[in-house]
Amino acid sequence: MSESTELRVPLPDLTAWTCPAPLRDQPRVVMGHGGGGAMSAELVQHIFAPAFGGQTLSQLGDSAAVSLGGVRLAFSTDSFVVRPLFFPGGSIGDLAVNGTVNDLAMSGARAAYLSCGFILEEGVEVSVVGRVAEALGSAARVAGVEVATGDTKVVEAGHGDGIFINTSGIGLIPAGVDLRPERVVPGDVLIVSGDIGVHGVAIMSVREGLEFGVEIESDCAALGGLVEAMLAVTSDLHVLRDPTRGGLAAALNEIAAASGTGVVIQERSVPVPPAVANACAILGLDPMYVANEGKLVAFVPREHADAVLSAMRAHPLGAAATVIGEAVEAHPGMVVARTGLGGTRVVDLPIGEQLPRIC
Amino acid sequence: MSESTELRVPLPDLTAWTCPAPLRDQPRVVMGHGGGGAMSAELVQHIFAPAFGGQTLSQLGDSAAVSLGGVRLAFSTDSFVVRPLFFPGGSIGDLAVNGTVNDLAMSGARAAYLSCGFILEEGVEVSVVGRVAEALGSAARVAGVEVATGDTKVVEAGHGDGIFINTSGIGLIPAGVDLRPERVVPGDVLIVSGDIGVHGVAIMSVREGLEFGVEIESDCAALGGLVEAMLAVTSDLHVLRDPTRGGLAAALNEIAAASGTGVVIQERSVPVPPAVANACAILGLDPMYVANEGKLVAFVPREHADAVLSAMRAHPLGAAATVIGEAVEAHPGMVVARTGLGGTRVVDLPIGEQLPRIC
Numbered sequence: 001m002s003e004s005t006e007l008r009v010p011l012p013d014l015t016a017w018t019c020p021a022p023l024r025d026q027p028r029v030v031m032g033h034g035g036g037g038a039m040s041a042e043l044v045q046h047i048f049a050p051a052f053g054g055q056t057l058s059q060l061g062d063s064a065a066v067s068l069g070g071v072r073l074a075f076s077t078d079s080f081v082v083r084p085l086f087f088p089g090g091s092i093g094d095l096a097v098n099g100t101v102n103d104l105a106m107s108g109a110r111a112a113y114l115s116c117g118f119i120l121e122e123g124v125e126v127s128v129v130g131r132v133a134e135a136l137g138s139a140a141r142v143a144g145v146e147v148a149t150g151d152t153k154v155v156e157a158g159h160g161d162g163i164f165i166n167t168s169g170i171g172l173i174p175a176g177v178d179l180r181p182e183r184v185v186p187g188d189v190l191i192v193s194g195d196i197g198v199h200g201v202a203i204m205s206v207r208e209g210l211e212f213g214v215e216i217e218s219d220c221a222a223l224g225g226l227v228e229a230m231l232a233v234t235s236d237l238h239v240l241r242d243p244t245r246g247g248l249a250a251a252l253n254e255i256a257a258a259s260g261t262g263v264v265i266q267e268r269s270v271p272v273p274p275a276v277a278n279a280c281a282i283l284g285l286d287p288m289y290v291a292n293e294g295k296l297v298a299f300v301p302r303e304h305a306d307a308v309l310s311a312m313r314a315h316p317l318g319a320a321a322t323v324i325g326e327a328v329e330a331h332p333g334m335v336v337a338r339t340g341l342g343g344t345r346v347v348d349l350p351i352g353e354q355l356p357r358i359c
Numbered sequence: 360m361s362e363s364t365e366l367r368v369p370l371p372d373l374t375a376w377t378c379p380a381p382l383r384d385q386p387r388v389v390m391g392h393g394g395g396g397a398m399s400a401e402l403v404q405h406i407f408a409p410a411f412g413g414q415t416l417s418q419l420g421d422s423a424a425v426s427l428g429g430v431r432l433a434f435s436t437d438s439f440v441v442r443p444l445f446f447p448g449g450s451i452g453d454l455a456v457n458g459t460v461n462d463l464a465m466s467g468a469r470a471a472y473l474s475c476g477f478i479l480e481e482g483v484e485v486s487v488v489g490r491v492a493e494a495l496g497s498a499a500r501v502a503g504v505e506v507a508t509g510d511t512k513v514v515e516a517g518h519g520d521g522i523f524i525n526t527s528g529i530g531l532i533p534a535g536v537d538l539r540p541e542r543v544v545p546g547d548v549l550i551v552s553g554d555i556g557v558h559g560v561a562i563m564s565v566r567e568g569l570e571f572g573v574e575i576e577s578d579c580a581a582l583g584g585l586v587e588a589m590l591a592v593t594s595d596l597h598v599l600r601d602p603t604r605g606g607l608a609a610a611l612n613e614i615a616a617a618s619g620t621g622v623v624i625q626e627r628s629v630p631v632p633p634a635v636a637n638a639c640a641i642l643g644l645d646p647m648y649v650a651n652e653g654k655l656v657a658f659v660p661r662e663h664a665d666a667v668l669s670a671m672r673a674h675p676l677g678a679a680a681t682v683i684g685e686a687v688e689a690h691p692g693m694v695v696a697r698t699g700l701g702g703t704r705v706v707d708l709p710i711g712e713q714l715p716r717i718c
Contacts, residue, residue: 079478152393
C-alpha cells in the first residue's frame with residue numbers, strides 16, 4: 001500500500017488553511033453563496049480560482065473555450081437543485097438539459113454531448129426519477145444533444161433533497177466565433193431575446209403557493225438554434241449571456257466588469273410581461289434580478305444590430321427580441337438604467353439571491 | 360410568454376408513467392441503487408437508457424467515446440458523495456479528480472480538462488470548502504489536468520450533506536486505441552495493477568470508528584500515466600476498468616457480461632494486503648467486493664501480457680501488478696474463482712453496496 005506514494009496527492013495541512021480576507025466575516029456557507037451574485041463570485045475568486053490555478057476557470061463565463069486535438073470546444077457544467085422538481089412549464093429534467101445547452105450556446109457552440117450525474121435521496125419514488133428522466137430525454141431530443149454518459153449516487157434520507165442533477169456538456173465552437181465580454185466596446189447595441197423574469201416567478205408561484213390570477217409558465221428552452229440563426233448573420237457578435245441566477249442585472253454587471261465599459265439600459269424598453277410585473281410588485285422584487293432560463297442578452301456591433309435583430313425575430317425563441325440599451329464609455333464597469341421619468345439609477349450586482357434554488 | 364411554445368419541451372404526462380417491471384417491487388430508491396451493482400444497472404437499463412435514448416450511454420462503460428470535429432474524445436462524469444469528507448490518504452477533493460481522470464484513462468485517454476460542480480449545504484464551514492478546493496487543485500496538478508469550468512449551488516441545511524462534488528472530464532483517445540469489453544476474447548490475460556480493497560477499508564475504518572491496529576490509507580491516485588505506459592507497449596489492449604464501487608467483482612462481472620466470455624480468477628493470486636484481509640474478516644466482508652480508487656484491471660492479448668506487465672511494474676502505480684486470471688470460453692458471462700483448495704466458486708455481481716458512499 002506504500003509503493004506508489006510519490007504519485008499520490010499530499011493531504012493539505014488541515015490546520016494551516018487561512019480564509020481569504022473578503023470571506024472572513026462569513027465563516028459558514030449561506031444560501032447567498034449559491035445565488036450567482038457577489039457572494040458566489042467571492043467564492044470563485046478567492047477560493048476556487050486560486051486553488052485550481054487554471055487559466056480557463058478565471059474567465060468565469062458560462063462555459064469555457066478549450067482546445068483539444070486542434071479543435072476548439074466549449075465545455076460547461078451546471079448542477080441543478082431546483083425546488084419543486086416539477087413546476088409550470090418544466091421540471092428539473094428539462095432545466096438540466098437547457099441550462100447546460102444554453103451555457104454552451106453562449107460560447108457560440110451547438111451542444112453535441114451531455115453527461116448526466118444524478119444524486120438521489122434514499123426514499124424518493126422511482127416513478128419520480130422515471131418522469132424526470134423522461135423530461136430530460138425529451139429536452140435533449142428537442143435540443144439535438146445526445147446524453148452520452150451518466151452516473152448515479154444515492155445518499156441517505158435527510159442528506160439530500162429528492163433529486164439533484166449535474167449536467168456537463170461539450171460542443172464545437174464554429175470558426176471565427178469569439179464571444180467574450182472583453183470584446184464589448186462602447187457603441188455596441190444590447191439586445192434581449194424576449195420577456196424577462198418569467199422562470200423565477202413561475203418557480204416562486206408554485207413554491208410559495210401564491211396565486212397571481214394568471215398561471216405563469218417557465219420560459220425554460222434551449223437556445224442553440226436561436227444562437228445559430230444570429231451567427232448566420234455575422235460571426236462577429238461580441239458577447240452572449242443567458243441571464244439565469246441573479247437575472248438581467250447579474251449578467252449585465254458581469255459583462256460591464258469584465259469589459260471595462262459602461263452599460264446603459266432604457267428601463268421602459270426592458271420587456272417585462274404584466275403577470276411578472278404584478279407578481280414582482282406584490283412580492284417586492286425587481287424583475288431585473290429575477291432568473292430566466294430561455295432568454296439571452298447580446299452585445300452586437302452597431303453595424304450588425306438591425307440584421308441580427310431581424311434574424312432573432314424570425315426565430316420562435318426570439319420573436320419578441322428587442323433593443324434595451326448599449327455599451328458606453330461613461331461609468332466603466334457600471335450598469336445604469338434610464339428610468340421612465342428621465343432619471344437614472346445604478347443597477348448593482350446582486351449580493352446573494354432573492355429566491356434560492358430556482359435552477 | 361407564449362410565442363415560443365413549439366420549441367419548448369412538452370411536460371411528460373405525470374400520471375401516465377409506468378414503472379418498468381424489474382423495478383416494481385421497489386417503488387422507492389434505496390441505498391443499493393447507488394452501489395454500482397445490479398440495482399444501479401437496473402436503473403440505467405430500465406429508466407435512464409430508454410429515456411435518454413442515446414447510442415453511447417448504452418455502452419455503460421466508465422466513460423463514453425464520442426466524436427467531435429473529427430477528433431475522438433473520452434467524456435465522463437461522476438458525482439462524489441463520500442463520507443467523511445477527509446479520510447486517511449485522501450479527501451473528497453482528490454477523489455473527485457482521480458475518479459474522473461481514471462474513468463477517462465479506462466478509455467485510454469489522458470484527461471485534459473475537468474469541470475467541477477459543487478453542491479454545498481448551508482452552514483458548512485468556508486474553511487472546509489477551502490481545504491477541499493485545495494486538495495482538488497493539488498490532485499489536478501498531479502494528474503496534469505486543468506479545471507476549466509465550474510459551478511456552485513447551495514441547498515438549505517438538512518437538504519444536503521456538507522459538500523457534494525461532480526466532476527466531468529474530457530480527453531483525447533489516442534489513434535488505434537479501442538478499449539471495450541466486447542473486444543475481450545478467450546485466452547486474454549487478466550492483470551490487476553496492485554493491492555485491492557484498500558480504499559473501501561480506509562473509508563470504513565474512519566467512518567465506523569474501527570481500529571484495525573494499523574492505519575489503512577486510501578489508494579486514491581490518478582492512473583493516466585500508468586495507462587500511458589501500458590499503451591506504449593501496445594495499443595492493442597482489449598479493455599481496462601477501474602474497480603471502484605462494487606470492487607473487483609463488479610468490474611469483472613460487467614466485462615464478462617458485455618464480452619460474453621467467461622472469466623476465471625486464481626483466488627490466491629489476487630493481492631489483498633494483510634490489513635485489508637484482517638479488516639474484511641472482522642467485518643464479514645469479501646475483499647473482492649470492496650471499492651478501490653487507484654487500481655485497474657486489464658484484459659491483455661496473451662502475446663503482449665509479459666511486456667505489458669513489465670511496463671506496469673516499472674511505473675510506481677503498477678509496481679505490484681500481477682496476473683490474476685484469464686478470459687475463457689467456458690461459462691460465458693460468468694466470473695469464477697478457483698479457490699486455494701482447488702475448488703471453484705461463482706463471483707456474482709453484487710446487488711447493492713456493502714458500504715454506501717465510498718466515493
